[in-house]
Amino acid sequence: MTQHSEPEPGSPSLxxxxxxxxxxxxTADPQAVLVAARLMAAGARIGQAGEVHFGRFGLSTGRYRxxxxxxxxxxxxxxxxxxxxxxxxxxxxxxLVDGLEREGLVARRPSTEDGRGNVVILTARGADRLRExxxxxxxxxxxxxGGLSVEERATFLDxxxxxxxxxxxxxxxxxxxxxxxxxx
Numbered sequence: 023m024t025q026h027s028e029p030e031p032g033s034p035s036l037x038x039x040x041x042x043x044x045x046x047x048x049t050a051d052p053q054a055v056l057v058a059a060r061l062m063a064a065g066a067r068i069g070q071a072g073e074v075h076f077g078r079f080g081l082s083t084g085r086y087r088x089x090x091x092x093x094x095x096x097x098x099x100x101x102x103x104x105x106x107x108x109x110x111x112x113x114x115x116x117x118l119v120d121g122l123e124r125e126g127l128v129a130r131r132p133s134t135e136d137g138r139g140n141v142v143i144l145t146a147r148g149a150d151r152l153r154e155x156x157x158x159x160x161x162x163x164x165x166x167x168g169g170l171s172v173e174e175r176a177t178f179l180d181x182x183x184x185x186x187x188x189x190x191x192x193x194x195x196x197x198x199x200x201x202x203x204x205x206x
Contacts, residue, residue, distance in 0.1 A: 034059045061185065068166075075162060079155045080125075084110070086155075088118050089127060089148050097144040100133060104142060127151055 039052040039059065072083045081089070091107050092099055099107075105115045119142050122128040127148035133139045167175060 092144040
């Protein structure tokens with residue numbers, strides 16, 4: 023496996039992490055801090071690139087994810103199911119659905135299971151939009167990780183799952199020391 027440890031311009035360095043930790047008199051592992059900082063920076067950069075990518079198709083990342091989720095689930099879901107599967111609030115889903123409905127990509131209709139609620143359905147126009155963007159979208163997704171071998175991608179997926187499992191360290195109300203040790 024090839025090692026690429028040279029940071030991009032503007033990326034934090036190991037020396038910078040060491041200096042910051044020392045400045046505050048902490049005992050944190052500089053390499054762990056560096057990995058987390060670079061991962062967060064990469065996530066932000068990929069998120070921005072994703073918005074440019076989906077903008078080519080008149081969508082945002084959130085709008086694409088909602089359309090794709092509907093398609094993957096038979097073209098129909100309740101707003102609360104969409105919020106849960108997308109990991110966003112009901113208010114966010116409402117905003118996404120409002121915009122997609124204005125464009126005719128989704129529609130709302132009363133739920134047959136719960137007469138008080140609505141479901142969101144993927145329209146033929148929405149399914150067509152997904153089908154139209156698929157060739158370019160999946161080619162670009164593949165190119166994003168094109169520098170990784172099949173084995174490296176498998177390792178990356180495993181490592182990524184383990185990092186995502188630690189996200190609570192950033193979002194929890196408790197300080198990190200209360201989360202206990204992490205396994206390696």
